[in-house]
Every structure is written in C-alpha cells, then in structure tokens.
Amino acid sequence: MKNLERDFLQGLETVLGKPNPFIPLHEPEFTGNEWERVKDCLDSTFVSSVGKYVDRFEVLLAEYTGAKYAIAVVNGTAALHIALLLAGVGPGDEVLIPALSFVATANAVAHCGAIPHFIDSEIETLGVDAEALRTYLKNCAIVDANGLINRFTKRRIAALVPMHSYGHPVNMTSLLDVAKDYNLPIVEDAAESLGSTYCGQHTGTFGQLGIVSFNGNKVITTGGGGVILTNDEEVAQQAKHLTTTAKLPHRWEFFHDRVAWNYRLPNLNAALGCAQIEQLPDFLRRKRLLAEQYQKVFQDIDGINLVSEPKYCKSNYWLNTLRLEKPSFEMRDRLLTIANDSGYQCRPTWNLLHKLPMYADCPRAPLPVAEQLEASLINIPSSAKFARG
C-alpha cells in the first residue's frame, strides 16, 4: 500500500515536475489570437447577443465537428436542456442517463420537468453500457402506442443521453442499435469530448442532437459557453429560436411565439471561442503527448493504470484518468490526499448521481460497474502545457 502511494506521487512528479506551489487539474491557454479577437469585439461595441463572432464560432464549430448546424449558447447545461426539449422530452417523462456523470446531465433533465433514470457504465469506455442497457430495458420497459414505457413507474422513457466521460467516446455502434430497437432518440452529452471521435466521426454528431461545453476547465473555453449540434435544419432553427426568447423577426415589433429562454452566448465570449478553436488541433496534439507520457510512467506501476482511448476511438484526453486496479474508496482518498497535499490537484470521479439527495428516488438500473468506477477513478493534472515534445 505504501508503495502505491509513493509510486503514484513519483509518477506525477516525473511527468509534471514539482508543483510551485500548485498544479491545477486543467488550465486554459490563451497563447494565440485571444486578445486580438476579444479586443476587436470590444472595439466593435457588439459584445452582446448579436455579432459576427457568434456567427463565426457557429460556422467553425460545425466545420470542425462535421455537424450540419451548430447553435452557440451560454453553457453546456443550457445546451443540454434545450437539446432534450427538442428531442421531445417533456414534464413527467424519464430520460436514461449514466449514473456516472457530472450533475449537469441530471439537472438538464430536471429542468425539462423530467426524471433522470440512471443506467450503468462500461469498465473500458467509462460510458453507457449498451448491452447492459438492452438487458435492463427488456425487463423494465414495454413499447406501447405512446412509446417506450417504464413498466414500474408507468412513465414514458423519452430519450437516452450517453456521455463521453473525460473525452473517451462511448461505444456508439452498440448504443445506436439499442436506441433504434427501442425507438429512443439519442441526445449526446459531449460536454467533455470536443476533439474526440468514434470511428472517425466526431462525438456529439451521432444522436438527433448533441452538445459540447466550453466551460473554463474544458479543452477550449469561452469563459462560459456551449453549443447544440444537429444535422436537422428544422431542429437547428428551433434551437436558435428557443435560446433567443423566441422572437419573430420584425423591424421593431416584440412578438414572441413561445415560452423561451435567454440562453444566448454573448459575442464577447464567442470572440474568445473563435481564437481558442484555432488552437484546438495543437491543444489536442499536446494533450495526446501528455497522455502518452502518463501512460509510459504508470504502466510500470502496480495497482494503478491510465484509462486509454477505447478501440476505434480517438480521445481528446481532456482529463487524464487513473484507475485503481482494486477499487477502494479508502485507497482512492488516500491518494487524493497525498496528491493534493503535495500541490497536484487531483479529483475522484463524480459521486454517482443516484447518491445525491435530490436524485435518490429516481429509477435506476443495477449499477455494479458505475459503483466500481466511482471507487477507482482519479483525475490527474491534464493541461496541454505539461506535454514535452
């Protein structure tokens, strides 16, 4: 046991050097045209809801991800909220989401007036286990004229939300099969996986809709921001409409035709985003190098290993993640303590969502793998600047 603690700390030091005094989990880099773009935005005075940077950021995001349409919004939670609404989620519906996810995934469901229904993850991808889901749905759900119905709660199961944890893509082939068989719309929570692909296709573009986050800790940042991705023109128009107060175009009249939201991304934040996305290929290159360095160091350490990109995938390695070979909250917390005490910011994975008080009564599948992952995952510092070469 003592060995693992020592080796873990030594591994961090080998890759990152000594903290002086503190190495955060993930730091953004503004070493490109950030100031130029932001200054140009300020000088234009168009810092708010309208402006060329919002339009340009949307074009760049669509180009980069291969989605036909990209609608910039104020953050990832807002993006997922509206994406779920547009997938048809309504009050009283259930939405299948992994128990192993950030709380925003469940909150976005709750913001629709819907109920999260927790499902299990795979050991390898950390994401939704399609085969376990298929088995579970066979017992738990029936298809009737209203769609897929939870036979115990009698509520409609309206959508399935895979989440690409820490940038590692979910097994989309199997999941699309299940979704097709049960006629379930998929909304991809790709908050963490900008730059990650599955079979060469960008995450967030497999489902009816997908979302990405540009929060300060993500691969690129706009301060706060997010985007809704879709290939459906009508859905894209609705996404723009619902996130911008549903105002009908008119020279001066204030006519709004639906209850809607102010989820616009300000042009100022989009200006930052335009500069950041220019740098994304270089960020990804360096993050991959950093992951290789970690891989090299931790493969020789007994009891712990680095989570690698799944087969057929390219991960963005947003947050490098170590896995204890023997899941143990005690050991996990001991490693977290020594790392953080030594100036390396490290975190466990999220508390499983069904263990949070507001979601404790939500329906759930058996969650053996999520439970195991919760006791074994540790995120380690992942800023691109620590890559060598």
Place this chain on the structure above:
Amino acid sequence: MKNLERDFLQGLETVLGKPNPFIPLHEPEFTGNEWERVKDCLDSTFVSSVGKYVDRFEVLLAEYTGAKYAIAVVNGTAALHIALLLAGVGPGDEVLIPALSFVATANAVAHCGAIPHFIDSEIETLGVDAEALRTYLKNCAIVDANGLINRFTKRRIAALVPMHSYGHPVNMTSLLDVAKDYNLPIVEDAAESLGSTYCGQHTGTFGQLGIVSFNGNKVITTGGGGVILTNDEEVAQQAKHLTTTAKLPHRWEFFHDRVAWNYRLPNLNAALGCAQIEQLPDFLRRKRLLAEQYQKVFQDIDGINLVSEPKYCKSNYWLNTLRLEKPSFEMRDRLLTIANDSGYQCRPTWNLLHKLPMYADCPRAPLPVAEQLEASLINIPSSAKFARG
C-alpha cells in the same frame, strides 16, 4: 398629422444630428478601463466561473445599489428565475406581473412552472398601478391559510413583480403597502433601472429580492449578465448556491444537494462589468443631459411628449420614451416607419404580454392603461454619447 411626422423627425435630428447611416437605440461605450480589465482577466487565465472579477463586481454592485448582497449571474432572465424561486414561487403558483413588460418577466415566471397573472400600469410611471391592483385583488383574491388565493383559478398568488420600465421607478410606497396588506413578497424587476432611485433608494432593493440586467443594450453591459440583489444573508447564500450547481464545498468531492442551475457569470464578463461600473456615474450624467435635450425639443411639439422621471424619483433614462398624446397604433407605426427609414432606430413598447400566444390564457386584470400605453409609446435613440455638454 403630417405636421407631427415632420416635427418628430426634426426633433430627432435636432438632438442627434443626421444618421450616417444609422443611429442605434442604445450603444455601449468602452472608453474606460475595459481593455485593461479584460486583458488582465485573460492573462490570469481565470476567465470562467471563479475569479477575482466576479467577487469584485459583486462588491461594487452591492456598494452602488446599497443592497447588502449582490450575486452576479449569467443574465437578467436567469436572475429573475432564481429570485422568484427564492421568494417562494413554485409550480402552479401565480405571479402578478405587469402586462407591459419585456417577455423575460413572464418567461422567468414560466421557468418556475408558475403562471403569470397580468396587472395594469400607471400612465405616469409606466409601471404597476398600486391602487388599481388593490381594487383588483379585493375582487379577485382571498386570503386563506395557504396565503393569497385567486378565487377564480383557486391557485396561490405567490409574488408581485414590479418592473421599472425604461428606468422609470414604480411608485414603491403604494406598492409596498399593497404587498404588506396582502402578505405578498415583492421581487423587483430592475433589469432596466441600474442607477434609478425612488426616494433616494436604489430600485431593486425594496423587495425581498431584486434583479438587474447587464445585457448589451443596458446602461452598463457585461456582454450578457445580471445580478440578484437582496438584504437577507440566508437568501443571498441560497442564490449563490442555486446558481452554481448547489455544490457543497469540499476539497475534491462532487456533492450537490439540490437540483440547481449553471447560472454563473463568467469572470471574463465580470471583468468587463468592473470597468463599466466605474463609468456608470458619467454615463448617467450624460444620459440625463440627453433626456433634457429631448425634453426641450419635444415640449414644443404638439401631439407628443417625453416621459419624464416620476415624482421623488431619479430615473436613469435608460431608453428615452416619447408618448403620443392621442394613443394610436396607426400614428405610432407611421412615426416608427419614418424614423427607422431615416436611420434613427426607434421601437414601440413591447407587445402586451397577454397578447402573446403562450400567455393568452393567463389570468389578467383589466388593462386599460397598458392598452393605452402600448399604442402610444416610442423609444428613441438614447446612447450617452449624444449628450452635449
């Protein structure tokens, strides 16, 4: 009739000069320390949810408004949504709001799962008419053990939201009396009235909670942003908690104890706000001068006059507002057409909220004054830079 059109256009030209080619309704000014603060924020890399500018902006806002607590959030709609929740508004409740307001006031009510209940405005202040409200409640509502109940819908009336239109304060003395008599919490929609006072006290600080917007068209802007104001420490803590995913402080654990929102103001936007609020006194001085210039020109024109600040009030004159002496949609739209055709961006007031399809079935008081105001108000260009002197 022809005279009024000619005089109106002439009045605009006298104050604003000739458009070259276009004078917007309200343009922000970044002539202070905006570059410096925003660049410093980028250089710090703390552009997102944590950072000194968010804290500083909150302190400056509390100092400026005299509220004990100020919680910066992502925009005014988000601020009002959370303020209503904290005032006790829940699903199925009704909330009294003016029919004459921007759609965000009603949307924030709907986002709580509550129902807007529309009330009338005063001619002079453009805001909620306290005496008309008192008379209306006598007939429409009863007080029982559950609070104030709409006797027709049987729903609880949970709060009252006055809105300070275009920066002109509502008659708060009378309104506080009514609220007290009916034990109704007040949430002030001061989205438009930063810098406006009633009897020397800042708007947004009379109710249990108040909110201000920093959208791009407001007196000061953060791109997009808003603030929740309150004098209650417990409410302030809850406001911060609910707008930041309700995460409990812990060195690494992700424990969230309520369904909550990601309504944080990014530090980047707060940096802009800090620079803008330094300039606020000068903006207000010049906006007042501009209003005086308009006043001087339009007082000599028959058929139209400028809305002036109410008694005991200091208005920020956010948007200068002309009033047709004889309400007429036809004349209003004719004036809007010639002004906009000539390059002066002018707008009518908002379509009354009960005329929008999603709010058409909501309960409402008689709205004779709001109807009259809808047909007679015109906003004219109001950027501080047009002030002379």
